[in-house]
Amino acid sequence: MSSLELPIWDAIAPGDPAAVGVDGVVPRYHARPASPEGVATLLRACAERGLAVLPRGGGTRLGIGNPLRSLDLVLDTGALDAVVEYESADLTITVQAGMPLARLQAVLAEQGQMLPLDPPAETASTVGGVVAANASGPLRYAFGTARDLVLGTRVANTDGTITRAGGKVVKNVAGYDLNKLHVGGLGCLGVLTELSFKLQPLPASTRTLALRFDTVAAQAAFLAAVVRSNLGPLAIEALGPTASGAAGLGERRHVVLRLGGYPHAVERQASDLPKLATNHGGHLVENADGLWDRVRNLQVQPAANLLVKAGVPISATSATMEQLQERLADFAPRVWGHAGNGVVYASASADDERTETLAELLAQLRQELRGVDTSASLVLLKAPLALKRHIDVWGDAGDGLPLMRSVKAALDPTSTLNPGRFVGGI
Amino acid sequence: MIAEAVAPVAPPAADALVHALCAVLPAERVLWRPYDLMLYEYDGSIERHRPAAVVFPLSAREVSEILQVCNRLGVPYTARGAGTGLSGGALPSPGGVLVSLARMNRILEINPENRCALVEPGVVNLRLGQAVQPYGLSYVPDPSSQKACTIGGNVGENSGGPHTLRYGVTTNHTLGLEVVLPDGAIVQVGGASADCPGLDLVGLFVGSEGTLGIVTRIWVRLIPIAESVKTLLAVFPTIDAACEAVAGCIARRIVPAALEMMDNMVIRAVESVNPAGYPVDAAAVLLAEVDGLRDEVDAMAGEVEAVCWAHGASDVRMARNDLERARLWAGRKGAFGALGRITPDYYTVDGVVPRTRLPEVLRAIAAIGDDAGFRIANVFHAGDGNLHPLILWDADVPGAEERVVAAGAEIMRVCAEAGGSLSGEHGIGLEKRDLMPLIFGEADMGVMHRVKDAIDPRGQCNPGKVFPTAGRCLEIFARRGMAVGW
C-alpha cells in the first residue's frame, strides 16, 4: 500500500514506538492529526482502504474492550487540545477532545468552576477518552456521569464528514440526542473532536469523612439510610477491607463520604452523618491527608491486572461487594464501590495458570447478578489477553444488541473504528 | 372514556385497517367513527390531522400486535400520551393509526431502596410525583402541564420543568425503557442497574419524539425531597433588569433549584384569573427557589436576593410558609391557562439561548412582535435560558396564522444566531422541522437520518416529525448560504 501519497499520511510513522499496541496487536501506523478536519480526512482514507483504526486519547483506558479483530492505525487525538469557547458566566465550556482532563479542571478552577467528572487518572486522561469510555468517579452520586454533563459534541465520521449534535446551551431537545451514542461508545461510531459541557461551581467548602463498620450488615444498613436521606453528601464510597487498607484506613470495612457546599451545610453533614453511622453500629475514624485522592484513585493499581465493574440496583451494592470479595478470594481482590449508584469495582491479580477457572467464575458471577436484576452487568475493564480470549469482557448487552448493531452499521458501515472491541463484537 | 360510551357498531367492511385492528384488540378499544376521531385530530400545537383509527392497547404485547398490523398494511402510526405536546409530535400522519397509551397507566413498582420506580407510559406526571412523596422521594421533571401530561410523553419530548434547572430534565431521570420497536420486537434497554454495557439507547430514545418506537415501560430515578425550601419573588422595573439578574445569578455561580421569569402581561393575566400576589405594575418578576439543608438555604436565598437587589429589583419577597409558597407557584404553573383570559389564542414558542444573552434576545423578540403587530408575553425557565415567548393572536383573523408562525420562526432565528437552540423542551415535531437547518447542517441531519433509518427502516413510525421536508429545507439551506442538495 502506498501510504504516503496523501498529505495527511505524512503524520504517520510506521512502527512508531509511541503507538503502543493493545491486547498484543501492534498497529502499523500512528497518526496525530492537527485538526478535526485532519481526523475526518484520515478516517475517510482509512475507511476507503479498509484499514482498522483505534482512536486514542491519553491511552489510559485502551484495555477496555474485547481484543480487536484487526488494527492498522492508532489515531492519537493529543494535538486537539485547545479550549474552543469558555463562557464562564454561562457555566459552559467547549473544548477539543484531546485536552487532558486535569488541564481542563485547572482552567475551570481559575474561575471557581469545575466539570464534576472525577474518574481516576485525570492527568493522563483526555476529556474525549473519558467521555468515550464513560469513565466516572465518586462525584457521580451528586452530579451524574458524562451523559448528564455533555451538552454537545462534534464528531469526525468515517465518511469524512464532521457533524455536530446537541449544542452549547444547557437545555436542548432539537433533534436526536446523538451525544448519548458517543458517550460510552468507545469511539466505535466516530471520533469525538470537540465537546461542550455543563459546569458546576466549585463547592465553597469540602470535607471527607471516614466511617468504620465492623460487619457487612452494619455497613449495608448505613448505606441504605444515607441513600434515602436528604443530607446530600457529594459522594458515598463503600470500601471493603483490602480497599480500605489501600486507602490507608486499616483493613476494615469503611464508608468514605465526600461533603461539599456551603460551609454551614458541610458542618451539619459532618455532624449528622457520623451520628447516622453510630445508629447503625459504625463510627467516625481519623482520616489522614490525601484520603480522598487515594479513594478516587483506587482503580489505578498497576499490580492488579484485572479490574471488573458490576452495575447493580443501588440496594444490591453491599451484597455485590461481599459476593465479589468472597468469590474472588483466591485472586487477591480489592473491592469498593459507588454505593449511592449501584456501581461496584473489584481489582484482582489473574495468573495465566488459572485463566479458565477465573473465566468460569466471572461468567457465573454474571449469571448471579442477572438473577438479582435483569439489567445488572459485570464488565471487565482490564484483563489479561488470555482471559479476554475466554470470556467476553462485556457480557450480554441485552435486548438492545441488534439495535446497537444496526446503529453501528449505519454510522460506521466499513467497521473501520475499533473492529470487534465493543459489545457483541461490534 | 369515549370508547366505552359509544356502542360498538361494526366498521364498514371495506375498512381493512379497522378490521385488522379489531382482530388484535377488543372492538371497544378501537375508535374509527369520524365523530370519535375528531377528538384526536389535535394536540397542543396549531395543526390538526385526523387519524384513520385510534387504538388503546393495555400491554406491550398489544402494542406489538398493532405495529405488526400497521406494518402488514403499510400504515403509519403515532404514539400519543395526553396530547399536550406543543410541537405536533402526537399528531397522526394522514391515514395513520394513533396509538394512545392513556390506558397503560399503572405505577408498577416504587422501590425506595433503589430510588427508582417502574411505570407505564400513560401515568400522569403529577400522579407519579404524588405517589412517591410518602416515601420522602420526588420525581424531578415537573412540566407546567404536569396535571395532564404523561411520563411516556415526557420521555418522548425529554420534557423539563421549573425544577429541572438544578436537577436535570427527563433524560437525566430515565434509567431504563421497555420499547416496542418498529418491527414489533419488545426490548428492554437500561433498567434499575447502573451502567449497562453497550450503547446508551435509553439516551437515544428519550427525546426522539416517538419516531423510533413506542415506549411501554419506564424506569425512573427518584431523589430525596430536600429538607428545606425557600421561595422568593423578586420584582423588577424593567425586563432587562430581570434578565440581568438571572445572568448575574449564574455568573455568580448560583444555581437555584428553579428560576422562572414572568413579564407584565403574564403577571396581569395571572392576577386577573387566580391571584398569586404578583405586583401588577411590575415589568417582570423572577420566581426563584432554593433547596437543601436548612443550614444552607438561608445563605443561598440571601445570595439570590443580593443579586436581585444589585440588578435593580424594586422589591424582593420571601414566602414565609408553605401556603405562600404554593400560591406563588400556582401563579406560575397556571400562567399559560390564565393567558386565555387576555387573548383568544396564543402561540407558544420554545427556544434556548445562553443565559448571558437573555437581555438582548428578549429585546429582539419584543421587536419582532412590534414589527409583526403581535403582543408577545413571556413566561419561562430563565435559569436555563429556556424562553417561552407567547405570541397573542386571534385565529379568526384571516391570514393571522401564517403571520404568527412566521413571527415564531423569526424568534427561532434570533435564538439560533445567539448560539442557542430551537427547542429546550417542547420538541421539533411538525412545527419546527423545517427550521432545523437553522442550527444543523446537512451532514448533521444526515447522521440523524441514518439512525432513524437503522431503527425504523420502513419509515412508518411517527413519520414526518423532526426531519425537514425536502422542499422547505432546500429553501432554508439556500437562505443560509449553505450548500444545497439535501
Ligand SMILES: Cc1cc2nc3c(=O)[nH]c(=O)nc-3n(C[C@H](O)[C@H](O)[C@H](O)COP(=O)(O)OP(=O)(O)OC[C@H]3O[C@@H](n4cnc5c(N)ncnc54)[C@H](O)[C@@H]3O)c2cc1C
Ligand atoms: C399548558 C402547557 C404547559 C406546558 N409546560 C411544559 C413545561 O413546563 N415543560 C415541558 O417540557 N413541556 C411543557 N408542555 C408541553 C407538553 O406538556 C410536554 O411535551 C409533555 O411531555 C407531553 O406529554 P403528553 O403525554 O401530552 O405527550 P403527547 O403530546 O401525547 O406526545 C408527545 C410526544 O411524545 C410521543 N410519545 C407519547 N407517548 C409515547 C410513548 N409511550 N412512546 C413513545 N413516544 C411517545 C408522541 O408521539 C409525541 O411525539 C406544556 C404544554 C402545555 C399545554
